[in-house]
Amino acid sequence: AHVVHFQPRGQDPVLWMSSESRFDDAQPIRGGVPLCWPWFGAHPADSSLPQHGLARLANWEVAKTSQMTGDTTELIMRWGDSAATQQVWPHAFELLMRVCFGEELTLELTISNPGDKAFECATALHTYFAVENIADVTIVGLAGRRFMDQLDNDTVKIQSGSIRIGQEVDRVYLDTEDEVVIEETGRPAIHISKTGSKSTVVWNPWIAKSQRMEDFPDLGYQTMVCVETTNAETDTRVLEPSQSHGIRQLVSRAHPYRCSQLARRRQRLESIKQGRGGRQRSRQRNSRGSSECRTPRSARTNIACCNAPATLRSASPRNSA
Numbered sequence: 638a639h640v641v642h643f644q645p646r647g648q649d650p651v652l653w654m655s656s657e658s659r660f661d662d663a664q665p666i667r668g669g670v671p672l673c674w675p676w677f678g679a680h681p682a683d684s685s686l687p688q689h690g691l692a693r694l695a696n697w698e699v700a701k702t703s704q705m706t707g708d709t710t711e712l713i714m715r716w717g718d719s720a721a722t723q724q725v726w727p728h729a730f731e732l733l734m735r736v737c738f739g740e741e742l743t744l745e746l747t748i749s750n751p752g753d754k755a756f757e758c759a760t761a762l763h764t765y766f767a768v769e770n771i772a773d774v775t776i777v778g779l780a781g782r783r784f785m786d787q788l789d790n791d792t793v794k795i796q797s798g799s800i801r802i803g804q805e806v807d808r809v810y811l812d813t814e815d816e817v818v819i820e821e822t823g824r825p826a827i828h829i830s831k832t833g834s835k836s837t838v839v840w841n842p843w844i845a846k847s848q849r850m851e852d853f854p855d856l857g858y859q860t861m862v863c864v865e866t867t868n869a870e871t872d873t874r875v876l877e878p879s880q881s882h883g884i885r886q887l888v889s890r891a892h893p894y895r896c897s898q899l900a901r902r903r904q905r906l907e908s909i910k911q912g913r914g915g916r917q918r919s920r921q922r923n924s925r926g927s928s929e930c931r932t933p934r935s936a937r938t939n940i941a942c943c944n945a946p947a948t949l950r951s952a953s954p955r956n957s958a
């Protein structure tokens with residue numbers, strides 16, 4: 638149940654995929670949206686177990702496909718416990734992954750406990766976003782939030798303002814249900830909203846770690862950033878028998894049509910200013926104080942946003958969808 642690609646028609650891919658990723662049963666796929674469950678990072682007690690849990694290496698089955706209204710396609714994948722999983726993680730469970738590909742990408746993981754004892758789990762929709770140049774990126778929405786700095790012994794710090802990335806960053810932001818926006822100069826912003834999650838991870842491996850990962854191009858850090866919707870660290874969830882928990886991430890991108898309009902208007906203003914010392918007009922700015930490309934609802938309905946069929950892989954090369 639690993640989304641490997643999402644590209645609205647006429648736009649650049651929204652998700653990043655390593656050109657050196659493997660697509661075999663032994664390795665996780667490097668890019669798209671890996672599913673981390675039932676633990677995040679290294680296993681708390683046994684470092685020999687797979688990093689980020691079992692879900693992203695498992696074979697899921699297609700439970701349902703349907704064409705919804707407009708251009709949206711729904712896919713539901715299922716995975717449950719087995720003798721093999723019980724050996725590693727001794728609990729009954731069922732996971733349903735619902736993905737909707739349309740003008741926006743919706744990922745919704747529902748975790749259920751059909752067993753007779755409670756379990757605690759961590760989850761991450763470990764999403765790799767594609768950017769043109771990380772140097773031009775600003776991540777907005779986490780100002781003032783506390784975060785655990787995974788590169789500094791999990792020291793808890795406070796985010797001052799927006800996030801710019803000029804080195805390795807590996808942070809778990811805590812107590813946040815905020816929408817996060819990936820802004821990039823001259824490109825449509827990517828909006829990431831969520832439910833069922835109070836922690837958000839921001840990761841970029843930068844140079845040295847990129848070179849250490851054999852399925853990651855040495856310069857790959859320049860064109861990606863992970864913003865992950867998670868239940869991690871202090872946000873893990875306990876499911877009592879018969880309980881379920883849903884974690885959901887909605888990814889939308891301002892339509893480039895609107896962005897190019899704004900860019901043209903900005904250029905005209907600049908040339909007027911330079912040419913005739915023109916009146917300084919207030920620039921269109923959103924509430925966060927930075928200009929943003931957001932397609933107004935009306936513009937969206939006027940522009941065909943047919944989406945190229947995204948590709949989803951059920952974590953097994955044999956039955957990629």
Ligand code: TA6
Pocket residue numbers: 665678688689763787807838840863865
């Ligand atoms: O989400 C950030 C992180 O936990 C980093 O520490 C880094 O390890 C990344 O995940 C990728 O992990 P992976 O196991 O996919 O190489």
